Amino acid sequence: MSRLNPYLSAVQLTQSSQGFSVYYQQRLILQHNTENPCLWVGCGAADIDMFRGNFSIKDKLNEKIALSKARVRECPEGWLVDFSRGDSIRATLQIGVDEAGRLVLNLHNEDQQHNRIWLRLAANPEDHIYGCGEQFSYFDLRGKPFPLWTSEQGVGRNKNSYVTWQADCKENAGGDYYWTFFPQPTFVSTQKYYCHVDSSCYMNFDFSAPDYHELALWENQATLRFECADSYIALLEKLTALLGRQPELPDWVYDGVTLGIQGGTDVCQQKLDTLRQAGVKVNGIWAQDWSGIRMTSFGKRVMWNWKWDSDNYPQLDSRIKQWKEEGVQFLAYINPYVASDKDLCAEAAQKGYLAKDAAGGDYLVEFGEFYGGVVDLTNPEAYTWFKDVIKTNMVELGCSGWMADFGEYLPTDTFLHNGVSAEIMHNAWPALWAKCNYEALQETGKLGELMYFMRAGYTGSQRYSTMMWAGDQNVDWSLDDGLASVVPAALSLGMTGHGLHHSDIGGYTTLFDMKRSKELLLRWCDFSAFTPMMRTHEGNRPGDNWQFDSDAETIAHFARMTTIFTTLKPYLRQAVAQNAATGLPVMRPLFLHYEDDAHTYTLKYQYLLGQDLLVAPVYEQGRDEWSLYLPEDNWVNMWTGETCRGGEVTVTAPLGKPPVFWRAQSEWAPLFASLRTI
Incomplete structure (x- = not known):
């Protein structure tokens, strides 16, 4: 069969009597057989309650059905997989590549009675996973589920802490490890690929299992994009080419x-x-x-x-x-709300610019002893x-x-000008x-x-x-x-x-x-x-x-x-310019520049500022010394001028002299050395 896209050569689909496997640039992405299917569908009813930006989210799930039968067909764009169970429950998966060579998986649940999809992506037990937006409690996400829903980040954010318990008792505001203002259905694997889901529905990315990642989506269709690279720096350049990059900061x-x-x-x-x-x-x-x-x-x-x-x-x-x-x-x-007792809200209401409630009136959100109207940004x-x-x-x-x-406060029971469900528009x-x-x-x-x-x-x-x-x-x-x-x-x-x-x-x-x-x-x-x-x-x-x-x-x-x-x-200006040009972040995990150092993949409380400064903030009370890890390189202590080759080190860390090291080979060495005299 004639293939329309030359990039399809990067994708291999192999079949067996029990199922199929999909490889992309030698990475196993999907594996399906009748005993271990990769796709489920189900029917659920969302129960979402918001109080001051804190959300209680439950799914009244009626069923979750494994689609164990799969029929693969080749087509000019790639492959089409028909999943089924019985005569009435069907879903399709289209496998192809886009114009940039990215692997694209288009999922569609054809049974209108089902509004939930679970897809399992293949994984290796030794994989580390990063991303999913802004995560405050974990950097390596492996071993836990991460629901993706923009909300208040929560007070305390640890269900074992007294502060979180107090916040929960007062107004359900204590949060949990996954609560975040900035979630995103994007993750990076140490197999050096990224996965991004084009959807804004409620999702749960579960990285708990050793041999698969389960992505749950509260919708009946989704598009997933994958891209690989030989290095993490090149991978981030590809990811930000897809998503966009921030402009440089004002001087x-x-x-x-x-x-x-x-x-x-x-x-x-x-x-x-x-x-x-x-x-x-x-x-x-x-x-x-x-x-x-x-x-x-x-x-x-x-x-x-x-x-x-x-x-x-x-x-x-x-x-x-x-x-x-x-x-x-x-x-x-x-912020994108207007106080109900002030003139901007009155003007917006008079012009019909506020989101509506079920009765067609202006939806007012309680923000803590006052109310605000939601400016409907879907109304041009x-x-x-x-x-x-x-x-x-x-x-x-x-x-x-x-x-x-x-x-992050968009209520899910409001009605918007564009006609899209507020549950979908929320994220x-x-x-x-x-x-x-x-x-x-x-x-x-x-x-x-x-x-x-x-x-x-x-x-x-x-x-x-x-x-x-x-x-x-x-x-x-x-x-x-x-x-x-x-x-x-x-x-x-x-x-x-x-x-x-x-x-x-x-x-x-x-x-x-x-x-x-x-x-x-x-x-x-x-x-x-x-x-x-x-x-x-x-x-x-x-x-x-x-x-x-x-x-x-x-x-x-x-x-x-x-x-x-x-x-x-x-x-700093050079590092910010790099971010604008290539998507390389200003504050970087150590493994971006030290890929062969296994220890760097588990560090979450120290970072590289640009390529040449290693920073390990003191985050405990009453400390005057601090331990940190240096990858193998020639490092210079910012405040003492002492050199170190790498490994676990303990340094004095008085106030005003946080643990910072610079690379001896850096072109910025004279600038860094000058900081000792300040």
């Missing part, structure tokens, strides 16, 4: 810390003056309360009416110009209107950036929100000059989100929700194709008697100096937290660490 991002300040124009000026006079390098002021404040029992909340509050911030327009002339940018805050007119809000109220005001918050919503911000910059000619940072994401965020931040960590030392959790979050996101990541210095969530300590803030500052962006946050209860200006010693610490950060500017 001002590397010029210091972005100070999270609330309280008005005069407070911003006073704090800015205090820090700059003490030698702190400041690139911007991020005032999330620029649109006003609402006080709740949770703490200080932003007024969700995306206009400059001139009462709280008098003369802000002229002050923004002054600050910009001094090299200090002004950043604001926005509403989408354009909201872009104009960004352009007029933020870009024209002179903002150099903003936090584009939320995106896609953060990327649509990112695209709205991206186009606002693009259409004003400000892309590359302005930036925004997001916590929620999905497939498409790679192309449309200029920067991610890790969300709302606790102001504590917990592994699952404190400083430590940011490292696997950045690494997993990098393996999913989004290579720009940072976090709130000191964390955000201050509940259940948590209080940010001075030590935690300083350790987080140390860590953030070796990321693509430094930015502080007061937290939801500022008075309970140690702040960047709480005493002279803290200010001096920020002065030193921001000087280190700005000194690294040319190195």
Whole structure:
């Protein structure tokens, strides 16, 4: 039979009396026989309940049926496999390649009574798995299931912790190891292939079994794409060619810390003056309360009416110009909802721009002692209107950036303009929100000059989100929700194709008697100096937290660490440019550059910043020394100048000198050596 695509030679399908196997570039991808089928279908009813972005998700599953019989037919595009069980239950799998040579599996469940699919991909027991979006508790995902649903990340995120138990008791907000703002149906195997599923339905990727990965999809069709490479760096280049890449950051991002300040124009000026006079390098002021404040029992909340509050911030327009002339940018805050008691919501409602409830009225979401309307971004007119809000109220005001918050709250029982089920649109919503911000910059000619940072994401965020931040960590030392959790979050996101990541210095969530300590803030500052962006946050209860200006010693610490950060500017800028050009993340797992070192595949709390800096943040309280692993190379201790060849090492790690090593052969060696004198 004549084949239409020359890339099909990379795919081999072999048959036996009991089934078939599919190989792609010598990797076994699918294996099916009557005793161990690769495909199931079933019927379920989703039971999804949302409370303030926290979701309780259950499946009322009526049946799960193995499709053990398979008939393979060749066709010009590849192969068509008919799966069946009995006379009425059927599904098809089309196997082919696309124009870029990727293996494509198109699954279609032809029985309309069934709305669930389970597909088992072949695996080896020794495989490691990475990706699935931003994962805070695990980097190597092997051995566990990972449900993929954008939501609040959860408070505590460990069902064995007291904090998580308290959050669950209060409002089901404790979360679990897999809760994440940014899930994505993409994983990378150490067989050096990636798998990406083109769907936004609820999914569960289960990597528990030794010889297969089971992908569960709450839909009756799906497209899977696979690609292989000889190295992980080349594989990420291929993945990001499919998904898109982030543009380079504005140059001002590397010029210091972005100070999270609330309280008005005069407070911003006073704090800015205090820090700059003490030698702190400041690139911007991020005032999330620029649109006003609402006080709740949770703490200080932003007024969700995306206009400059001139009462709280008098003369802000002229002050923004002054600050910009001094090299200090002004950043604001926005999210895709509008407070029900304010005029933007009234305008959106009058124009018919809000998502609807079952009765056809405007759907209002309870956000914690206030309600918000959901701007229906699937409505082209509403989408354009909201872009104009960004352009007029933020870009024209002179903002150099903003936090584009939320995106994960879309209720599944709302009704949207495009007619697509909100259950299907839920995961896609953060990327649509990112695209709205991206186009606002693009259409004003400000892309590359302005930036925004997001916590929620999905497939498409790679192309449309200029920067991610890790969300709302606790102001504590917990592994699952404190400083430590940011490292696997950045690494997993990098393996999913989004290579720009940072976090709130000191964390955000201050509940259940948590209080940010001075030590935690300083350790987080140390860590953030070796990321693509430094930015502080007061937290939801500022008075309970140690702040960047709480005493002279803290200010001096920020002065030193921001000087280190700005000194690294040319190195960071090169790493960010690599991410924009090839998809190679800025914060990298060690195995990207040390593939032959088996130990690097299990490390989740240390990383490479670019190729030449190895960083191992101190994430435990009261430590003055720290142990880490160095792959075999010539390494130089950043602070002592001592050299090491590799292996497990223990170093002194006082505040202000986090464990950092640089490659002796690096072209940046003179720059790194200069940091010892700061």
